[in-house]
Each structure stands twice: as structure tokens, then as C-alpha cells.
Amino acid sequence: MEDKKYLFKRNNTWWVKVAVPKSLRNEFGFDLRQTTGESDLENALKYRDKIVESLKSKFKRDGRELSLSSAKYLEKTDISNPQYFHKVVDCQYACPAHTNVPEYIRLIAQKKYTDAYMLNWESNVFPGILGRVCDRPCEPACRRGRTHDKAVAICRLKRVTYDHKGDIESYLPEIPSEKNGKKIALIGGGPASLTVARDLLPLGYDCTIFEKDHKPGGLMRTNIPSFRLPEDVLDEEIYRVVEMGATLKTNSYIDKLSPLLKEFDSVFVGTGAPKGKDLNIIGRSKASKNIHIGIDWLTSIAFEHVKKIGKKVIVIGGGNTAMDCCRSAIRLGAKDVKVTVRSPYSQMKASEWEIEETQEEGIPILDNTSPKEFLYDDKGKLCGMKFEKMTQIEIDGRKKMRPTGEEIIFECDDVLLAIGQENAFPWIEKDIGIEFGDWEMPIVDKLTMQSTHPKVFFGGDSAWGPENIIWAVAHGHQAAISIDNFCSEISLKERPDPMTNLVSQKMGIHEWSYDNDISQAQRYVVPHAEMSKSLKDLKTEVELGFDEEMALEEAQRCLNCDMQTVFEDDLCIECDACVDICPTDCINFIDNDTEEKIRDKLRVPAINLDQSLYVSGKLKTGRRMVKDEDMCVHCGLCAERCPTGAWDIKRNSYKESNTLSKRITTKEIA
């Protein structure tokens, strides 16, 4: 296995992550990240060292380098800091909304689907939607991918909670009949705005959602085809929020912000990144009738304005929108659909699973193919496209695409452009106090989501460009907290702490509250609908979801990473029982040293720097207990074999606070 030090994978790209020395965390946060722009590990490795060096150079202070591996000996780990164990729960830590994944998977295993659904709903608002189309940053982070083979199918299990839940009416938060008198405008009816509304309505706010289309949902509705996300799922989860008491104004395009500022106490902008990029090359204007902007075309399909397309279709672009476009085209009756991507295949931006599904449907993806010219016949009708083959070269360590001179012509009836999206705020007056920075993007505070106008908050794609639904939800939670603070005249910097608890799971002799008999099975594959049927109908959902039996099996693959091994120095007699029983050789008793040396000296060297070392205080023999969190499978055998109870298994529940935290009536699961 290659050395992946400093590297991690996000979407389809390898990133470099450098931990920030403790003394600088106030300033820089826990780590600094930068993309290598590579999806191929081998290539990413070439750039790694340079990027690490440049990131580390940021730690330089007054010309003096604050090295990562400072000569200091390891200090006892402070587990009273909730962030320590939070980071051990890889999936929850990776989720922007910090959904408590292991907890809901255990609830699934107990067939408590409704509880599992509500746990999701509380933190990510749209479990049914996200269970189908989430970008799933949790899965690449999943520990199982390191200890076994593939990650737990977290996203598919989320869908199971939606598919199998019962009536949730009694679980929903109460909406006060007496309002608090504060009026909030939410511009755009997408996930960010809906999350803000969901979080503020139970507090008595009067929320009004302005939606430009005739149905709310934003890009979730307009840009994700029904064969991936059925309309009834969308409607159920979107209207649940609306029915909590929001005023929904559809067909209400906002063309001026200032009137809203007068009428409302606060305004949230969740308008997304609604503008698809155009491709201005030769022939664009002449043949424009058959050239479509991908996201606009998908919207027209969603609202049934478009029902057919030509026989031969070319989709340009390598992201998820391109995948949705080509698959939609097939379903509208196109016979010959191809996707062209300018970059090499390995650097495509689309999620791995979407690329896979596209290819399973028989759609070719042609990489290193750059569009040059739209071709049209004498009547001005599009009849083909000219492309040029590209090759990637490296100049000064940076990758550049260079034309090879080789040209190809493909015949086509229609072209769909899916080459990116942009934000567009033509409706925001330039003189009302909202400042814009680079690329006409609003200046938004990373923590509070506040713009330079104190009353106006941004979230979702409209804040920092295209991301995905789960990020929009995370932004929505933070914006709601800010708006609540703002309306209550509390400083926006006063954020509620996460709610954390660390509770022993020991129930008696040899009795623990959770099941550590982890399934050694491979990841279960989700069944798909018959392709002969699904390729003919835009509305036939391709993925069928796990049935109950498969869901229960898949749930057993979860390693329960929230079950923390907690070590009590004073009780340890250094009998080594834990060292012997640990199936993954995580536990060591070792003389103290610098982190670098300790990592090297462990039973199995701890080369994954993303994962912490858990260090005890000085023990009787002068040694320290050092546990590498990287490969721990949370089986609890260390605690089971500990004669003195120095090891205990404690469940770490970590709940990111939102404005609802105190008022929600979801049953606390003990």
C-alpha cells in the first residue's frame, strides 16, 4: 500500500491536509488543506511535498519556524475537549452537518427506523433526499475503508430510515402559536433556506420563503432527475418544512433586495449558483436552437417543458450535471449519447458512483476532448461538433492541458453544456451595503454566514459557489443560529457549544450495551431496477434501496466508532492484557518521546497523520499508554480484558447545536 501521509480524498480529488500545531489552532483551526487537483494517487504524490511545505510555511512566525514535529515530548491527551473523540468518529466528523452516523446505524440494527429517521432529520433535515443523492463525504472517511475493504454504505442506510419509517407526526417540534414578532425573508426555496426555516419556525419566527419557480426545492428539484430522486420524496420532505408554518411565495422572483430589508428583520439569501456557464466558440450563436445549458435543460425536464431531444446528443462536461444530462437524454429517447471531457478521465469532477452508473447505462465518456466548433448546415441547424484531442503536460510542477492538433468531428442533433455553474446576483443593488469580492462573490463570514450588511446572511451555493446539499444544510444551521442571535441582540460570535456526553457502556460482568460482533462481510450492493425499464422512463427510480434484510446486514458492518476507549491512568497496573487482546495492535506501552519518534516506534507504525494518538499520563513504570486511533475497530476487548477497569468503553454522543436543540421533542435515545 502506498504511503498516503498528508493525503486524503474528497469527491474525486486528492487533497493535502496538514495538522496545525496546538499553539496556533486559534488562528488556523485544526488543519490546513489544499487540493492537488489530482484524482490519481500516483500523480498526487508528486505534488504532495511541495504543498505540504507551502502549507507549513504559513506557521512561520517572526522568521522562526514552528515545526510540526517540534522537539517536544508528547503530552497527555485532553479527552475533556469534545473535539478529541469527535474526530475519532470519522463519518460524523466528515459530515458538514455532523450527523451522528453510528447512532442511527445502531437504531437501524434495532429496527427503530423512525428514531433513526428523526435523528437524521434533526441534523440534516432531508434524510430521504440525502439518502439518495448526498455527496457522502462520510463514506471516504469511513474507518471500515481502512480496516477492511470498503466503507459502510452510510448513504444507502440513511435512505433505509426514510423508506422504513413510521408516522413521525408526534416527533416533530411544536410550533408556538404565538409568534415572537420577528420576520425573516428567505430568498430561494432550496435546501439552505428550508433549513433556516426549519430551525427558526419552532422558535416563533415568521418565515417567508420566496421561490422563483412554481414549486420549492431549488436545484434539488430542478437539477436532480427523478430517476435519481423521485418527486414524492422531494415533496414530502420539502413540504414538511413548509407545513411547519412558513409562508411560501412561489413564482416570486426577487429583483430588488432593498424593499425586503425594510419589511423584514433579517434576510437570508439561499439562491444557489443558478447560472450555467456558456461555451462561446465558433457557431454558438448560429446553432443556438439546439445548444442547451445543462442545468436549464434539466429544469425544463423537471417542469415538463421539455419532453424530447434529438437522436444524437453530445454532453460537454465531466461533473455530476453532465452525468445527469446524458442519462436524462437517453430516457428522452436519444439513441446515441456521448460525454466529452476536456481533462483526463481520472480528473473528472463527477462522483465515482455517478460515473459508474453512467457507464453501466452504456454511455461512453471521451476524455482529453476539447470542444472547438459547433457545426451547422445551410439552414443554420446544428449538425455536429468539432473537437480537438488534448494532452496533459507539466510545467513547473503544474498541470496544463495542451492541444495535440488532432481533430475529431462528431455528428449530433443537440448539445448539452454542463461545464460549470456560477453565482449571479444581478438583483442585489450595489449600494445597499453588501460588498462583493473576487469573482463577484459576496463577502461572507465563514463562521456566522453574515454578509457585510448586518441584516443579510448567505448560505448554500450562493455563499461560496457550488458545493452540495449537505453543505447547504450545514450553512443553514449556522445562519439560523446567527439570525436568532441577531434578532435577540446577542453577539453572533456567541455560538452554542456542541452537546456532548461520554457515558460508560458497561452493563455488568461481560455485558456491554452494544454489539461488537462486527460483520466481516463485503459492502452490500444496492439492487437496481431493470435497465430495460428504467432507461425508457425518466421517473423510474434506478436504485431500489436496501430491503430490510440487506439493511440489517449492512448495518452490522458499522464499527461503532462512537464507542470510545477511555483510559484511566491511575487504575492501570501495566499487565499488558489490552495489548495482547487488541485485534489491530493499536495499544502500546512505551517510553515517551517526540510524536514523530513515537509514531515510528509503535507495534505497527502510525503513519496516518490524520488520526490522533491517544496518550496517557506517566504510568508507574514511567512509560505511557499510546493508542493509535487509526485502526481501532472499537470492539471493546481492551476494556473487557482489563482487570482493573482502567479501560472503559464510553459512548461519545456529539450533537452539533442548532437553534432547535433545546426545543425539539425528538425522544432522547438513552
Next chain:
Amino acid sequence: MTFIKPLNHHPKLEKNNLGLTRRDYEGAVSSLCAGCGHDSISASIIESCFKLNIESYKVAKLSGIGCSSKAPAYFLDQSHGFNSVHGRMPSVATGASCANRDLLYLGVSGDGDSASIGIGQFIHAIRRQVNMVYIIENNGTYGLTKGQFSATNDLDSKNKYGDDNLFKPIDLATMAIQLGATYVARSFSGDREQLIPLIMGAMQHKGFALLDIISPCVTFNNHASSTKSYDYIREHNEAVGKTDFVPIGEEIKTSYEEGTSVEINLHDGSKLSLEKTDKNFDPCDAGKSLNYIREKEKEGKVLTGLLYVDSKSKDLIETLNMTETPLSQLHQDLICPGSDVLNLINKDLS
């Protein structure tokens, strides 16, 4: 909750020359009390076999009765094993060793099994120089019968219930040196750095190798007035030096000050190197070694490490001048002269 150790292991777990990880040398999950010293010894045996690239099927585990004698179930689950009558493991080992000289015999016994009911057997196995590793997991108590004193318990110590021990202890290590054992070491289950090279040396030694390993009983003999507790041993442990096992073909890298180190060649070409803490100690001289042990005992210390070694002596197989091919592999024609020879003998008798 189950107590089954998950099968998956650390993906970067080290492999030995046979392509095995140390987990391939494990046995069932221990049913001894959590924290038992015996489990640490099992882990050290596992580590030693892993490092020596031993093939499990070439090992026979032999034991008698007691907590210690259960331990072979918890390591080397691919090896041969024989769990014999109380105190009779040495006889079984003697017989087995004569029948198949090719196996590595690993006897695991306790202070009750060897110093009381089986002491006669113990003595004679040494006298005969059975080629085996004899491990005594010594906790000074009868753990399996609720914590009575055993014959190795020290005079001044009390049991868990506060009763005094009225009798002097038997020291199996000095006894073994006196009886002519050719590899004698004492160690502590809680000190693996010392224990593992000593086990590896014993496994490569030809002749009777005794390891007297103090192994605290967490349930009955780990209290403040015990002299076999983790704390007591850690406080009173005095090592004769640092032993290193040097595999075949590897050189001893460290150069020690003259007179402070001893190099012992084992019969297969590997070496033990001992960096001594005291120049006067000599592990190759039985008399001096016995004196040294006694001196340290008077000081109230528990002397650990390689106490005595003689790597040139004959073992039982050589003494009996047995065939190179193990008896168990000889064809019946060679072992049994046949009915013609029998008839001749019978004729002589008539």
C-alpha cells in the same frame, strides 16, 4: 457483546519469513482472569515463535493441571498439544521427545504443578536433559482453588485473606542449576523486553531449558503484602543484564566495554548476547551464578535474566544415542525384527 477476537488485523501488520503475522500464532481467546500474567507469557511465546519463523506444526505444547496448564490453549492453535495429568507433563515430554526428536517441545507448567505434585518428575526431566523448553508460570498461589499458598511463595508474604506463609519457598531456578539444567533463566511476565529474547534463546537451545517466569495472579496474589505482585516485582526486580537474541547470520552490532558482555553461541548458529550489569556475574559458571543469586536474595532482590547457560552439553537423545530419523518416522521393518527373529529367540528359550 462477544469475546471473539475479530479476524481482521492491522493491514500493515509485520510479516515474518514465512509470510505469517503474529496473529497467525494466536490461539483461542483466553479464559483466564483478565490481567493474568500467564496471558502476557502466552503473548511473549507468540512473539518469539513469530520472530523465529517457527512453523506451528513443528511445535508440541505440553502441560499438566492448573491455570498455567490451561494457557497452551491460548497460543499456537496450529500446534500439537497434550494436556496431561497433574504434575506428569515431564514424563509425557520425555516420551514424546524420544519418539519424535524433530519437534520443539514446549512444556508449560505452574508452581503447583512443578514444585509440589510434580516435583519428582521435574527433577528427573532435568537429570535426563530432555530437549525441551520448560516454562514455569510462577505466581506463588493456587489460583484455580481460590488462592492457597504454593511451595514457591516467600516466607514473609501473606495471602489475600491476611494469613502468613509459614514455610520457606522452593526456588526452582537454583534447583535446576544444581540439577544440571543447561539453560536457566528467570523473568517477569510484565517485562517483555527481557522475556522475549530469553524465550527465543531457550527455543534455540539444545537440552533442558528452564524459564522460571514470575507471573502475578491478579485475583489472588496481587495485593500489597504479596511478593509476587506486579508492584513488588517491579520494585525488587534486578536484572543480571540485558539479553539480546541475535538470529543466524546477524552480527552483534553494539560493542560493549570489556568484561561487561558475554556472547553465547547456540547450537543452530544463532547467538545470545548478554550485557551484564555486574562484571562479577558469569552466566557460564554454575557455582558463581548460584552464589550471585543468593547474594541478591539476601539484599531482598529478585534476580532476573539469563542465570546459567551451557550450550555444549549432551541432551537425552544424544546420551541414548538414538537414530537421526525420529522413531515415529522409522518404518515398522526397522523397529520390529519380525516373526522369524521372534521364532529364533523363542527357540533359544525352549
